[in-house]
Amino acid sequence: xxxxxxxxxxxxxxxxxxxxxxxxxxxxxxxxxxxxxxxxxxxxxxxxxxxxxxxxxxxxxxxxxxxxxxxxxxxxxxxxxxxxxxxxxxxxxxxxxxxxxxxxxxxxxxxxxxxxxxxxxxxxxxxxxxxxxxxxxxxxxxxxxxxxxxxxxxxxxxxxxxxxxxxxxxxxxxxxxxxxxxxxxxxxxxxxxxxxxxxxxxxxxxxxxxxxxxxxxxxxxxxxxxxxxxxxxxxxxxxxxxxxxxxxxxxxxxxxxxxxxxxxxxxxxxxxxxxxxxxxxxxxxxxxxxxxxxxxxxxxxxxxxxxxxxxxxxxxxxxxxxxxxxxxxxx
Amino acid sequence: xxxxxxxxxxxxxxxxxxxxxxxxxxxxxxxxxxxxxxxxxxxxxxxxxxxxxxxxxxxxxxxxxxxxxxxxxxxxxxxxxxxxxxxxxxxxxxxxxxxxxxxxxxxxxxxxxxxxxxxxxxxxxxxxxxxxxxxxxxxxxxxxxxxxxxxxxxxxxxxxxxxxxxxxxxxxxxxxxxxxxxxxxxxxxxxxxxxxxxxxxxxxxxxxxxxxxxxxxxxxxxxxxxxxxxxxxxxxxxxxxxxxxxxxxxxxxxxxxxxxxxxxxxxxxxxxxxxxxxxxxxxxxxxxxxxxxxxxxxxxxxxxxxxxxxxxxxxxxxxxxxxxxxxxxxxxxxxxxxxx
Amino acid sequence: xxxxxxxxxxxxxxxxxxxxxxxxxxxxxxxxxxxxxxxxxxxxxxxxxxxxxxxxxxxxxxxxxxxxxxxxxxxxxxxxxxxxxxxxxxxxxxxxxxxxxxxxxxxxxxxxxxxxxxxxxxxxxxxxxxxxxxxxxxxxxxxxxxxxxxxxxxxxxxxxxxxxxxxxxxxxxxxxxxxxxxxxxxxxxxxxxxxxxxxxxxxxxxxxxxxxxxxxxxxxxxxxxxxxxxxxxxxxxxxxxxxxxxxxxxxxxxxxxxxxxxxxxxxxxxxxx
Numbered sequence: 001x002x003x004x005x006x007x008x009x010x011x012x013x014x015x016x017x018x019x020x021x022x023x024x025x026x027x028x029x030x031x032x033x034x035x036x037x038x039x040x041x042x043x044x045x046x047x048x049x050x051x052x053x054x055x056x057x058x059x060x061x062x063x064x065x066x067x068x069x070x071x072x073x074x075x076x077x078x079x080x081x082x083x084x085x086x087x088x089x090x091x092x093x094x095x096x097x098x099x100x101x102x103x104x105x106x107x108x109x110x111x112x113x114x115x116x117x118x119x120x121x122x123x124x125x126x127x128x129x130x131x132x133x134x135x136x137x138x139x140x141x142x143x144x145x146x147x148x149x150x151x152x153x154x155x156x157x158x159x160x161x162x163x164x165x166x167x168x169x170x171x172x173x174x175x176x177x178x179x180x181x182x183x184x185x186x187x188x189x190x191x192x193x194x195x196x197x198x199x200x201x202x203x204x205x206x207x208x209x210x211x212x213x214x215x216x217x218x219x220x221x222x223x224x225x226x227x228x229x230x231x232x233x234x235x236x237x238x239x240x241x242x243x244x245x246x247x248x249x250x251x252x253x254x255x256x257x258x259x260x261x262x263x264x265x266x267x268x269x270x271x272x273x274x275x276x277x278x279x280x281x282x283x284x285x286x287x288x289x290x291x292x293x294x295x296x297x298x299x300x301x302x303x304x305x306x307x308x309x310x311x312x313x314x315x316x317x318x319x320x321x322x323x324x325x326x327x328x329x330x331x
Numbered sequence: 332x333x334x335x336x337x338x339x340x341x342x343x344x345x346x347x348x349x350x351x352x353x354x355x356x357x358x359x360x361x362x363x364x365x366x367x368x369x370x371x372x373x374x375x376x377x378x379x380x381x382x383x384x385x386x387x388x389x390x391x392x393x394x395x396x397x398x399x400x401x402x403x404x405x406x407x408x409x410x411x412x413x414x415x416x417x418x419x420x421x422x423x424x425x426x427x428x429x430x431x432x433x434x435x436x437x438x439x440x441x442x443x444x445x446x447x448x449x450x451x452x453x454x455x456x457x458x459x460x461x462x463x464x465x466x467x468x469x470x471x472x473x474x475x476x477x478x479x480x481x482x483x484x485x486x487x488x489x490x491x492x493x494x495x496x497x498x499x500x501x502x503x504x505x506x507x508x509x510x511x512x513x514x515x516x517x518x519x520x521x522x523x524x525x526x527x528x529x530x531x532x533x534x535x536x537x538x539x540x541x542x543x544x545x546x547x548x549x550x551x552x553x554x555x556x557x558x559x560x561x562x563x564x565x566x567x568x569x570x571x572x573x574x575x576x577x578x579x580x581x582x583x584x585x586x587x588x589x590x591x592x593x594x595x596x597x598x599x600x601x602x603x604x605x606x607x608x609x610x611x612x613x614x615x616x617x618x619x620x621x622x623x624x625x626x627x628x629x630x631x632x633x634x635x636x637x638x639x640x641x642x643x644x645x646x647x648x649x650x651x652x653x654x655x656x657x658x659x660x661x662x663x664x665x666x667x668x669x670x671x
Numbered sequence: 672x673x674x675x676x677x678x679x680x681x682x683x684x685x686x687x688x689x690x691x692x693x694x695x696x697x698x699x700x701x702x703x704x705x706x707x708x709x710x711x712x713x714x715x716x717x718x719x720x721x722x723x724x725x726x727x728x729x730x731x732x733x734x735x736x737x738x739x740x741x742x743x744x745x746x747x748x749x750x751x752x753x754x755x756x757x758x759x760x761x762x763x764x765x766x767x768x769x770x771x772x773x774x775x776x777x778x779x780x781x782x783x784x785x786x787x788x789x790x791x792x793x794x795x796x797x798x799x800x801x802x803x804x805x806x807x808x809x810x811x812x813x814x815x816x817x818x819x820x821x822x823x824x825x826x827x828x829x830x831x832x833x834x835x836x837x838x839x840x841x842x843x844x845x846x847x848x849x850x851x852x853x854x855x856x857x858x859x860x861x862x863x864x865x866x867x868x869x870x871x872x873x874x875x876x877x878x879x880x881x882x883x884x885x886x887x888x889x890x891x892x893x894x895x896x897x898x899x900x901x902x903x904x905x906x907x908x909x910x911x912x913x914x915x916x917x918x919x920x921x922x923x924x925x926x927x928x929x930x931x932x933x934x935x936x937x938x939x940x941x942x943x944x
Contacts, residue, residue: 046509047480160596161376190375191536192593195580217510220582247584254511261514263539265566265581278521279514279543285479286509301511388840414842427833431855440851441841490837 006077007034008211009058009179014071014081016053016062018289027053027066027289028235030316037178040202040212042226042243044219046286049232051215055181057081058213059098060088076178094124097172099201101184103164107156113140113167114152120174139170143200162193169201176208183215198225219262223247231255234287234297237316241323251325253302257282296328304329335401335530336364336387336417336498342395343382347601354600356382358554359396361628364498369524369531371545371562373538373577377597378551380534384500387532389413400498411445418491422503424483428475434461434486435471438493445494456493463527464489465519481512488519492527500532505540517544538581542566547634550574553600553608556628560635570637570646572615607640615641679931685924689917693740700734704891707731714907724909727899728889732910735891736917742892743921746806746876747869753811754872755865758818763849763857765819766826776819783816789878796884806885810872818864825857859933866929870922877918893918 014031017024028050035041043051056062058073060083073081080091092098100106108116117139118132127135133152140148143166156164165185172180182201186194202225205212216222222229223243230240231252239252250256260280268277284301287293296314299305306329314328343357357379364370374380385391387398389405398405400416408416421427429437438457447453458468464485475483484504491499504520505513521544524531535541541548542562549559550573558571569575576593595612598604604611610620619640620626628636631646639645692699701721712729715721723732765776783791792809799805829835830853838848873893879885880894888895893914900911 046511162596190597191538192375192576192580193596195582196593198582218582219510219584223584224582258511259584261511262584263514263517263537263543264583264585265539265542265578267539268543269563269567278518281514281518282511283515285481286511288479390836390839410839410844411842414840417840419837419840421833421837423833427837429834429838429852429856432834432851440843444842444847487833487837490841494841 008037008039008076009035009213010072010074011054011058012072012074014054014057014073015069016050016057017067017069018053019065019067020290023290025290025292026069026235028057030236031071032316033230033237033240035179035211035213038206038209038211039228040205040214040226042222042229043213043215043232044217044222044229045232046217048234048286048289050235050289051232052183054232055098055183055213055215058179058181059092059096060085093120093177094175095177096179096181097175097177098181098183099165099168099172099185101187103161103168103188104156106168107164109156112153112155113159117152117167117170117174120171124175135174136170139174140167142173142204143167143170144196145170161189162197165189165193165197166200169197169204173204173208173210177210180205180210180212181215182212184217185214186221187216187218194221195224201225219247219259231258234292235289236297236326237324238298238326239324241319241321245321245323249331251319251323251330252298252327253304253329253331254282254298256331257301257303296326334363335366335368336362336532337399337402338362338383338387338396339399340396341383341386341393341398343379343386343391344394352601355554355603356600357386357393358603360551360554360556362549362556364530364532366497366530367524367528368547369533369545371541371548372532372534372551373536373541373548374551375536375577375597377553377600379554379600380551381502383551384419384502384532384534387500388417388419414441414496415445415494416496417498417500418494418496419500419502420484420487420491420504423507424480424487425475425507427487428483428490430475433472433474434478437486437490438471441490441494460489460493463492463523465515480508481516484508484516485519488516488523492523496529498530498532500534502534503536504533506535506537513540520544538566538578550577553598553603555608555638556636557609557638558636559628560632564632564635568646570631570635570642571609571639572613572645573609576614607638615645617641675931675934677931678927679935682924682926682928682931685920686928689740689744689921689924692737693744696734696737696741700731700737702731702734704730704735704738705889707734708889714903714910716907717909723913724907726896726907726910727903732896732913735896736893736913738891739893739896739914739917740921742803742886742890743873743876743918745803746810747873747921747925749807750810750872751814751865751868753807754813754815754868755818755861757811758815758864759822759854759861761815762819762822763826763853766823767830767845767849767853773823776823780816780819783813784820788813789875792875792879793882793884796879801884801887803886806876806879809879810875813875814868814871817868818861821860821864822857825860826853829853829856863929863933866925866932870925873918873921873925 012032014028015026016028018027031054045051053066057068062068068081072079114133114136117136118129121127121132121135122129137148137152140151145151145163145166186197189197198221201212214222214226226243229243229246230237231246233254239246239255246255247259250259261282263279282301287297293300295311296309299309308328314326316324316326317330318324338360341357341360344353344355346353360383372380382391386393392406405413435457438460439453442453442456457471461468461471466482466485505516508516517540523529533541533544545562548562548565549556550571552573558565558569558574565574566578569578593612598611606621606623607625610616626638626640628638630636631642707730709729712725713727715725717724721731721733723736726732761776765773791813795809795812796805799808835848835852838852876885877894877897880892881898886892886895888899896914897911903910
């Protein structure tokens with residue numbers, strides 16, 4: 001955190017609950033992080049870790065059975081966790097925007113892509129439709145779509161997955177929001193298209209000064225694009241540091257386990273030399289939201305767990321260089 | 332001596348209803364698979380790898396060419412006969428199990444269909460195969476929704492093994508699983524291959540997984556194999572520009588390698604480009620590449636085949652692929668479409 | 672979950688009442704529904720002796736409603752069973768096999784959907800002699816197109832799923848796949864259509880009997896009771912109200928039961944958080 005400046009987004013001790021069958025449990029707890037203006041921040045974790053729910057909370061899109069329980073979300077210094085729907089609607093699209101995983105379901109199949117982009121200008125900037133459609137062509141060109149004046153007349157099903165995702169990005173960035181939430185933006189895309197889309201997000205946001213919260217389960221995607229990374233497990237942030245640091249010198253055993261279990265290109269040649277052909281496993285399963293273990297939620301799967309880990313949930317330990325880790329026995 | 336599985340000039344074309352022409356999903360594929368070998372099949376969407384898998388399993392009748400199992404045509408066999416030779420592990424552990432059938436039933440019914448009727452015998456085999464995949468037999472009376480994704484995938488693997496097949500086709504076996512349990516399943520697959528002497532065809536878009544488990548690798552693009560060879564050759568010294576682009580596009584969390592960007596989109600399989608099908612996107616394009624007929628697969632090294640007119644040229648000039656070498660800086664090749 | 676329970680309880684209660692009324696009619700009724708017709712008691716208002724009053728012929732409406740339940744339930748259940756069997760067989764097989772069989776069945780279904788079902792039933796009743804068997808055949812042959820469409824659509828969506836392909840690969844024959852893999856997984860929509868259909872069949876029987884083509888009087892049937900009550904609607908409205916209410920509660924109960932059963936039968940809804 002830059003001292004003396006107000007971060008663009010500050011999340012403080014956020015707690016979100018999910019209600020099932022009459023019982024309520026914490027899907028996200030003690031969540032605190034901050035994103036600076038223009039920064040690309042990565043949130044990495046697996047299914048059920050709470051990363052997508054966090055994004056929904058930031059956009060004010062939580063619906064039953066999800067609910068905000070406690071904690072603060074501050075956007076440009078203003079608290080937004082308890083804002084009414086009208087006020088949130090004003091923020092969404094203009095100041096905070098979102099890109100989802102599946103572009104096909106994010107786009108209206110019955111409207112041309114040009115109209116869907118133009119809608120943003122009409123709604124948020126008060127343009128007339130004619131002017132907005134011209135702005136839509138420019139927006140498509142910015143997301144590097146060839147022949148944008150012809151593509152504006154296409155319907156979503158006529159475009160490939162990569163093109164659709166570009167359209168979604170164009171819609172999200174049309175009104176130059178200060179914060180872009182990207183939830184698994186490339187997971188549904190082919191690998192060669194993925195690299196292009198990530199670079200597009202990076203370049204456009206750098207040019208417009210938009211900060212990005214990039215959410216993914218893919219460590220490679222996060223490492224390629226983000227400056228700062230927070231690792232989530234079972235609803236909590238277990239480690240946070242600069243991107244290089246998290247991946248080169250991970251401190252939490254979940255992060256360490258995750259990185260060593262990945263089959264990375266080039267790893268087999270090295271491993272074979274060391275006489276190993278099997279990957280390093282993390283035992284056990286990812287816990288379901290209703291079944292988070294007591295104490296440190298990673299302890300059933302951790303090779304370093306001790307009685308302390310079962311008894312007490314670890315607090316956040318701040319380390320030098322702005323890093324933090326939530327572990328009794330961090331590296 | 333026949334290869335265990337041989338595919339000769341396989342073609343699968345889907346006719347377009349109401350229009351002329353057809354979708355060339357698979358267009359002239361030759362493959363071989365030896366006992367105990369693992370062949371990795373990589374490619375992006377639209378390359379035909381899933382259609383190829385279905386054709387290998389006899390679930391998709393080919394439009395041309397043949398699939399031979401130890402010299403016998405797979406298409407001419409009955410369903411029961413094929414079932415004892417080749418089986419499949421599916422990608423989605425949630426959709427690949429009948430939600431209303433207990434695990435025990437899912438495993439026991441195929442045994443009964445194949446003539447193993449004694450209750451004790453069936454129970455013994457079910458127990459055996461569940462232990463092989465790391466599940467406890469006393470959970471077998473449960474329904475699929477009571478298991479986690481990883482456990483369900485283990486059940487899927489058990490189901491594929493229960494009839495003692497010789498070949499297993501694995502279609503993205505870990506893509507739908509949580510990242511922290513993928514290693515468990517990959518290790519299980521490696522163990523099973525070694526202990527049961529199985530041959531695998533592993534289809535995946537995750538090159539890391541393919542590199543880790545395969546002996547040989549084939550790269551597909553728009554219905555054809557563009558490069559095939561041993562895993563070391565393909566990953567350390569790829570020759571075809573598409574293979575290089577594919578490997579270069581993988582983001583690696585430990586090295587901030589610059590991605591090799593590939594321009595354009597995957598063309599339609601209804602009207603594939605003339606000559607070499609990759610030519611519209613190829614950074615090494617020359618005039619001759621557009622002319623018919625397209626290049627054929629030819630060997631540039633023992634066991635290493637490439638479908639490219641410039642293969643020998645490119646191999647001579649190419650350095651090690653950045654994927655394997657930690658040493659020198661990233662190789663950067665960038666082609667960008669000019670904005671209008 | 673609470674809504675499901677409410678549906679089940681209410682639906683079961685209503686249908687239970689109708690079933691008990693019909694089954695135990697000989698013991699619960701006060702009079703013989705056909706023979707005990709005393710013109711002296713005609714058009715008596717509901718009171719202590721005649722709980723639902725009497726009709727134009729002096730017959731006890733209460734007893735006739737009870738016996739009428741037998742007719743309506745039989746017609747509803749049996750004709751819908753015939754519908755479902757025909758519809759599901761045609762729908763699942765055409766969805767699974769596709770090809771010319773699918774074209775043929777779809778053509779037939781389209782034709783059936785284009786013909787107003789009541790007119791079709793009327794036509795069949797005109798050919799066969801009136802009576803309960805003919806009614807069952809007529810209604811059974813008319814409405815199968817809904818369950819056919821639904822089961823075909825459900826089959827198509829399941830066909831591509833991994834477990835169906837896995838069953839093929841494991842050597843399951845086509846019929847076994849349709850019976851063990853597909854059918855159990857499409858029960859939900861089929862049951863809903865079935866119970867809605869039962870309600871429709873009860874209404875259709877009432878309509879046909881009202882028109883004089885279904886159950887012929889003096890046999891008690893809610894539809895023919897309504898028909899006969901046309902003239903007395905201003906002077907003795909109870910003659911129409913009670914059979915009408917009986918139809919209403921029966922159909923309502925069937926619909927609620929269907930909704931509740933469908934939710935209960937879906938194994939995945941229990942597992943959802």
